[in-house]
Amino acid sequence: MTNAASSLNISGMRQKTAAIVVIGNEILTGKSEDKNASFLIGEMYRLGVALRRIVVIPDDVEAIARAVRECSEGFDYVFTSGGVGPTHDDVTIEGVARAFDREVTRHPELEAMLRGYFGEGIDAARLRMADAPDGSELIRGVDMRWPVLAVNNVFVLPGVPELFRKKFESIRERFRAEPFHAHTLYTREEEFDIAPRLDQVAAAHPEVDIGSYPTFTRDDYRVKITIESKEQAAVERARDELLNLLDAALLAQVD
Numbered sequence: 001m002t003n004a005a006s007s008l009n010i011s012g013m014r015q016k017t018a019a020i021v022v023i024g025n026e027i028l029t030g031k032s033e034d035k036n037a038s039f040l041i042g043e044m045y046r047l048g049v050a051l052r053r054i055v056v057i058p059d060d061v062e063a064i065a066r067a068v069r070e071c072s073e074g075f076d077y078v079f080t081s082g083g084v085g086p087t088h089d090d091v092t093i094e095g096v097a098r099a100f101d102r103e104v105t106r107h108p109e110l111e112a113m114l115r116g117y118f119g120e121g122i123d124a125a126r127l128r129m130a131d132a133p134d135g136s137e138l139i140r141g142v143d144m145r146w147p148v149l150a151v152n153n154v155f156v157l158p159g160v161p162e163l164f165r166k167k168f169e170s171i172r173e174r175f176r177a178e179p180f181h182a183h184t185l186y187t188r189e190e191e192f193d194i195a196p197r198l199d200q201v202a203a204a205h206p207e208v209d210i211g212s213y214p215t216f217t218r219d220d221y222r223v224k225i226t227i228e229s230k231e232q233a234a235v236e237r238a239r240d241e242l243l244n245l246l247d248a249a250l251l252a253q254v255d
Contacts, residue, residue, distance in 0.1 A: 015050050015177070015178075015230060016048070016049045016050065016076045016077070016175070016177045017049065017050045017051075017052045017074075017075040017076050017077070018044050018049050018050070018051050018052065018075055018076060018077040018078070018079065018175075019051070019052060019053040019054070019055065019071035019074070019075045019077070019078050019079075020036075020037050020040055020051070020053070020054045020055070020078075020079050020080075020081065021055050021057065021064070021067050021068055021071060021078060021079070021080045021081070022034050022036065022037050022054065022055065022056045022057070022080075022081045022082060023057055023058075023059060023064055023080060023081065023082040023083040023092050023095075023159070024058070024059060024081075024082040024083060024159055025058050025059050025089065027056055027082070028056060028057075028058055034056070034081075035161040036081040036082075036157070036159065036161055036164045036165075037054050037056075037081065039161070039164070039165060039168075040079060040081075040168065041054075043168065043172060044175075045180065047172065047175050047176045047177060048176060048177035048178050048179045048180060048230075049076075049077065049175055049177055052074075052075055053071060053074075053075065055067045055071065059083055059089040059090075059091055060091070060095075061091050061094050061095045061098060062095075062098075063095070064080075064083070064091065064092055064094075064095025064096065064098075064099070065095045065096070065098035065099040066099075068080065068095060068096050068099035068154055069099040069100075071154075072099065072100075072152060072153055072154055075153075076153060077153055077155065077175060078153055078154040078155065079154075079155050079157055079168070080092055080096065080154065080155070080156050080157060081157055081158075081159050081164060082158070082159030083095070083159065084156060084157075084158050084159070085129075085158075086125040086126065086128050086129065092156060093131055093132060093133065093149075093156070096133055096151055096154060096156060097132075097133035097134070097151075099151075099154075100133060100151060100152060102133040102134045102135060102151070103133075103134045104131050104132065104133060104134070105131070105132065105133075105134045106127070106130050106131060106132075107130050107131070107132040107136060107138070109138055110129065110130035110132065110138070110147075111127065111130040113130075113146070114126060114127060114129060114130050117145075132149055132151075133151045135151070136149050136150065136151050137149075137150045137151070138150075139155075139171050139174075141167065141169075141170020141171045142170050143170065144166065144167065144170040146167075148167050148170070148171050155171075178230050179230075180228055180229070180230060181228065181229060181230065181231070181232040181235045182226060182227060182228040182229075182235060183226075183227045183235055183236070183239045183254070183255060184224060184225065184226050184227075184253075184254075184255040185224075185225040185226075185227075185239070185242065185243070185246070185251065185253070185254050185255075186220070186221035186223070186224055186225070186251070186252040186253040186254075187221060187222065187223050187225065187246055187247070187250055187251055187252060188220075188221055188222050188250040188251075188252055189222060189223065189246065189247055189250045190214075190222055190223070191212055191214040191222070191223045194212075194223060194225075194246065195212075197242070197245040197246065198210060198212055198225070198242075200245065201238055201241050201242045201245065204238075204241065205234060205237060205238040205241070207229055207231060207234045208227055208228060208229040208231075208234050208235055208238045209226075209227075209228045209229065210225065210226070210227055210228075210238065210242075211225065211226040211228070212224075212225055213225075213226070220252050220253075221252040221253065225242070227239050227242070239254075
């Protein structure tokens, strides 16, 4: 797709990676709550894509261009959220264009769609929605009136959460990769006490990701441990070794 490289697992399996660029002064000032990144975190995981970066930046053309360029070069997929519309602070299209040294032009297909939809009522503000970086691709999704705009490996999505979700869901299957495999263990041992054993298993199984998450508000367990990899057998090997090291009498649950 571009020169963005997928990460390579120890097992040799290619792992697709992604980044999210959230754009909007209203997010940075707290006027609006970002819901799109949290939604996409779950979607990427379920699709088997490793989300590696989330960037939140203002409505600034240079900031957008810089963030999009860096993410495009470093990851397989980049999703932008916000800054797409008819007002003065909607500068995402210009920023994405600048990231790839392209001009912003009137996309003929988008213009035709807009004219067909608005008819005689179309004006300059509505026609601005047909502006796109030169050479952009229109991705038509399932049950969607308006296509998703893509430039190289960058997918431009609106900031309104309902529209963001609908547009992403219409194209989500194009991003599906090998799934993640995971097991979760819950123990009543303290994290300080199990840390050396977690270190031991992590060192012996570099092909898996091991996470340790203590809680101070529950009575049924003290630490949640996750074991995750693209390789199911690797997860099971690490899980079995960890089960042998943990105090069985203090195990609360194993998923």
